[in-house]
Amino acid sequence: MHSPSPRERILEHKLDIVPLEEPLFAWPQSSTQTPKNYLLYYHRPFGRAVAEWQAQFFGLQKVEYRTEPEISPISPGAPTLVAIFYPDGDANPRRPLHLYLERIQRLARMGEQTILYAPPSLAPTLRLMRTDPHWYIVDDYTTIWDIPNNTYQAHNFTYAQPALFHQFDGHSKVWGWYPDTTRDHAHRSASYNAKAFASYDAVMRNPFGSETWMYVDAGILDQVGPFDADGELWGDVIRASLSSEKFARSISISGDSGIVIGEYMQSPAYGAKDINHACWTDPRKGWLCHTFIAHAYTGSSLGMLNYSVRFMQTVDDMDANACYSAREEFVIPWVAIRYPNTVFSIPWLPVPAPLWCKWQYPIKVCYADIGGHESVPPIVDPISTIFCPGYTPRKPNLPGGGIYQRTWRTDAYTLFRQYYYSSGLRWLTKEYRDYFGQNRVTDLLLGL
Structure with missing residues (x-):
């Protein structure tokens, strides 16, 4: 019988989301930054609930909102995909630009209503990939550093974070478990950080009047994915439609407090670091806490807003306390335990051919009609499955079915x-x- 530790007992009865300023686990130093300092106030966002959330967030009495979308949705209740694409300016980039553009082209071929954030220099090329109004390009920010939660981070991500990265310990090069050096890169750090802003900003713009959202990395649709029966890369996935019923199933768990995200496979060497592990108290071992891969996540409008501001607040607090915050996998676990009921997850699970690929379950497949309506992924509260064994989640964890059946x-x-x-x-x-x-x-x- 597992006996909960003192830290686990703190979590036992936290059934409601905690305020942004009062995370469950606080650090000694208070941040001078907060999302309220740099996020944009939007005049008349779509929907009363979002307008009330914004008024409460900024401490204002004014509640104005739209009731009609600027662009008719592609279908009633259709989810909106959110993506961001800012290639780095390295002389020798990690991947050539044409590979990234191929990924964006696959995203366009999905045919879903999509909001894509990109620099104005690339916007004309991206707009040519689709001519319908549901391919919505936001090119307000010239560089990744002009995105509001990155404007004050250039020095931090360029100098402070690499220094913290090189202080990491607790790894063995013999067995290969050590921090990936691709995480020590200022532009990519800013790109990861920008996902949270895009999740906030897209809901506030909301040209389609959407209530259901998925942030999706174009990197999901990379060169590693499955081939269909005709030998076409990602062919079956791209031709599949998203299932509103599967989105509703996720949102029934996350509600308006958070999102459902993909989860790493846990290995004895590299994962399953519960709340009592040293990675939560020793910043030099902080890299060992990572559990999730933020390639994609789904939520309602309020769920996306609550997750995004809690992610940004957690980054600000980590920065103030000299903790490594330059990669989302090292931030999201903190969001999950600091703000219970904000992060729910789809555990790693192998899937049959031809859907096999690098991450085994590109999250769109989990929400597509591939495999029929009975093929649904398991959804869990990670506090109960990873961080605090014995914790009773607010809502029961959902089992998988069909191609996701255990x-x-x-x-x-x-x-x-x-x-x-x-x-x-x-x-x-x-x-x-x-x-x-x-x-x-x-x-x-x-x-x-």
Whole structure:
């Protein structure tokens, strides 16, 4: 029988979301920054609830709002996708520009109503990818540093955060568990930070009068994804429609307090760091706390707003206390435990071919009609599954079904990957691990 620690007991009965200024776990130093300092006030946002949220957030009495969308939605109740694309200016970028544009092209081919944030220099090219009004480009910000929650972060992400990155310890280069150096990059740090702003800003602009949202990285639609029966990369996924019923199922858990996000697979070497682990108290081990990958998340209008401002407030508080905040995976776990009921998650689960890909479950597939209405992902409160065993979530965790149903085969494959990724086998077979460690074992254990 698990006996909760003192820190876990703090969480036991926090059934309602805590105020922005009063996180459950506070740090010694107070931040001079807060989202209220740099976020924009919008005149007449769509919907009374959003207008009331904004008035309360800024401490104003004025409540004005629109009741009609500026652009008729693509279909009644359709979700809106939000994405952001600001390529870095490196002489040798991590990926050529044309690869990023190919990803955006795939996003356009989905045919969903989409708000895409991009620099004005690229906006004409991006607008040509679709000519319908539901491909909505926001080009108000010339560079990634002009986005409001980045305007004061240039020095921090360029100098302070890299210094913190190089202070990380608790890793072993022998086994390969060490912080990824791609996280030590100012432009990418600003890009991760900009996701939270875009999630706030898109809901406030809301040209389609949407009540349901998904932030989606164009990086999901990369060169690693599944091929359909005709050999087309991402073909089945792009042709599938998003299911409003599946969005409603997620929002029934997250409500107006937060979002549903993807979750990393937990391995013995690298994951499952509960609330008593040193990563929560030792900044040099803070990189070990990461649990989620923020490639995509879904929520209602208020859920997106509440998540985004709590993410930004957490970054501000981490900055004030010399904690590493330059990558979302190291911030989101703090959001989850500082503000219970803000972050819910879809656990890692292998899926059958031809949907197999690098992350196994591109989040759009979880919300598409692929596999039929019975194919729904599990959704959990991560406090109950990762951080605090024995914690009773506000709402019961939802099991998966269809292609996301848990079986002995999926359990066997998960155990294999846990062993493989925490043993020397991964490094001994480095040149062949895609062949031996992924596709072939997937085919064997999932019976395909």
